Amino acid sequence: MKNHLLEEIYNPQHFTEIGHRLITTLGSYLTNTTQEKNRQTINWNVPEKEFRFWKDFLESGQKEDFFDEVLKRTTHTHHPKYVGHQVAAPAPITALTGMVSSLLNNGMAIYEMGMAPSAIERVVTDMLCEQIGYGEHAAGFLTSGGTLANLTALLSARKARVEHDVWNKGYSQSLGIMVCEEAHYCIDRAAKIMGLGQKGIIKIPAGDDFSMDISKLNEYFERETAKGIHIFAIVGSAPSTATGAHDYLDAIAQFAAQKNLWFHVDGAHGGAAVYSKKYRHLLNGIELADSVVIDGHKMMLMPTITTALLFKNRKHAQHTFSQKADYLLNDSEEDEWFNSGKKTFECTKTMMALHWFILLKFYGEQVFDRFVTRQYNLARTFAQLVREHPNFDLAIEPSSNILCFRYRPSDTNASEEELNELNAAVRQRLLEDGEYYLVQTRLRGTHYLRTTLMNPFTHKEHLALLLDKIVKTANVVARDINS
Structure with a gap:
């Protein structure tokens, strides 16, 4: 039948x-x-x-x-009025590569289950390593998101900088990493997944510009080392998620070299600026990092979810996981770049390399320069509009395409908490209205409206109209509160 x-x-x-x-x-x-x-x-x-x-x-x-x-x-x-989260408006052609990946369903754990995508991934990651400024010994791979990539990088750091075989024998001492207090929460999450605990996450205070205060590095290192914590890695943000502030990577690299620490750069959002002739300087020192994370689905016009994890030394890309599955893998010491399952958490993963490759093939590397530069320029234009408007405060000058600001009535004696409540209420009204989509954050107790300018169709006029809409909405909220 x-x-x-x-x-x-x-x-x-x-x-x-x-x-x-x-x-x-x-x-x-x-x-x-x-x-x-x-x-x-x-x-x-x-x-x-x-x-x-x-x-x-x-x-x-x-x-x-x-x-x-x-x-x-x-x-x-x-939509040009999407100014919310750090998620790309994907290039339409990548919807087609997503369709091909879904239909063919080559899992990529081993070479014969992903011949074309494995080779394509090698081409893409080699080009990324070269763009960062790595030498001939570099290599990398793609994985499912910045959170997973940062965790993998820190596991690689532990294997490379901790003599004891934690992977197979468990912990024999307290370990720690150093990171700015403004770093993305996934670094905390990764450290706790690894069993470092709260004491193993050494938070370095941020300065006035919300970047890591590098003058505090030695003080915090010596203090935590004296407590018996073996610090093995330091993480720089490029940039931090909440404010878009960039840590000073070159200074962190020097400190890491002095203390023999693994230097990792979380460039999930802003690592794509390695392609921008105008803004490449924000990443000075990234070429000195032992590992770098860059999301394709943020500033590189790709759909969720695809992230590059890149290593200055290819052996660190290969040897993080030593678990053996006889039916899939062997313990060969060769550089088996083509067997994805030996390098990533995923055994099965999507053919995500197709997104990267098709953009490079159809449009060339200049597409990333054009996009990053345009969006970073636009944030500076928006900052100027905010500064010139009597009813808005700018949190900090933007260094990426992330901008935080808040509404402040010109004729008010409202307390800081009342202003916080007003801005939160305005944002909720905007969400329910639906014309614009923006988000919010708190910085040192102050509630800010937050935009990430991800859309290549957003222009200055849209942002000027957004400020006008916020003022009108705030007036309605204030009347409702007082009625």
Whole structure:
């Protein structure tokens, strides 16, 4: 007896028909968002209502409406008024590489389950290493996100700088890493996953510009070492997530060399600036790092989720994990770059290298220079608008495309806490309104509105209108509070 359901699932004609309709729908989505034919960046709904909608849709919705409903009920990163999280408005061509990856489903744990993507990944990571300024002994690989990449880098650091075999024998002493207090939370998370505990995360205070205060490095190192903590690594942010501030990588590199520490750079957001002729200087010293993380899905126009982890010495890319699976791997000392499972947490991973390769092949490295430079320039333009407006305070001058600011009425005696509450309320109203999408953060107790200018269609005019909208919204909020 034939299994007609499976035949239907794998019917090529059926797939082609649905695929053609979907591509047409996505083309319309791009037109409607990038050209602002659709006013909304986000159609906000509270979680419980959204849950009920999709539960009901599974039971009674029309299957032909599925893609339309997804587009209607998600955040439109391609809209010029998307100024929220650090997620790219992906280049449309990478949706096609994502489709190819999903359909072919080559898991890449071993070479024969990912011949083309394994070789493509080697091409891509070699080019990234060269762009950073690494020498001929460098190598890297792609993995699923900055959090996983930073954890892997710190495991590599532990293996390289701690004599005791922690991986196989467990801890015999207290270990620690040094990192700025403004670093991304994934560094804390990685350290705790590794079993370092809170005491093993040595937080260096940030200076007035929210970058690591390098004058404190020796003091904190000596203090924690005297407590019996063996510090094996130091992490520099390029930049930090909340403010976009860059740590002084060259100074951190010098300190790491003096103390024989592994120097890791979390460049998940801003590492792509190695391609920017104008802003490459923000990363001075990155070429001295033992390892570097760069996300493709942030400032390199790719879909989530793909991250490069790059090593100055290729042996560190290969030998972090010593676990053996006889049916997959062997313990060869050769540089088996083509066996992904020996290098990453993932045994199975997507063919994410296709995204990087197709952008390089179709548009060349200059696409990353153009995009990063444009967005960083735009943040400086926005900062000027904020400075010139009587109702806004700028947290710090932007060094990337991240900018924090807050609304302050010109005729108010409001306390700091009242201003915090006002800005939080304004942001919630903007979220519910849906024309713009921006986020928020707290810096040293002060509540700020936060933008990350990720969209290549966002212009100065959109940002000026955003400030006007915030003022109008704040006036409505104030009236509601006082009524």
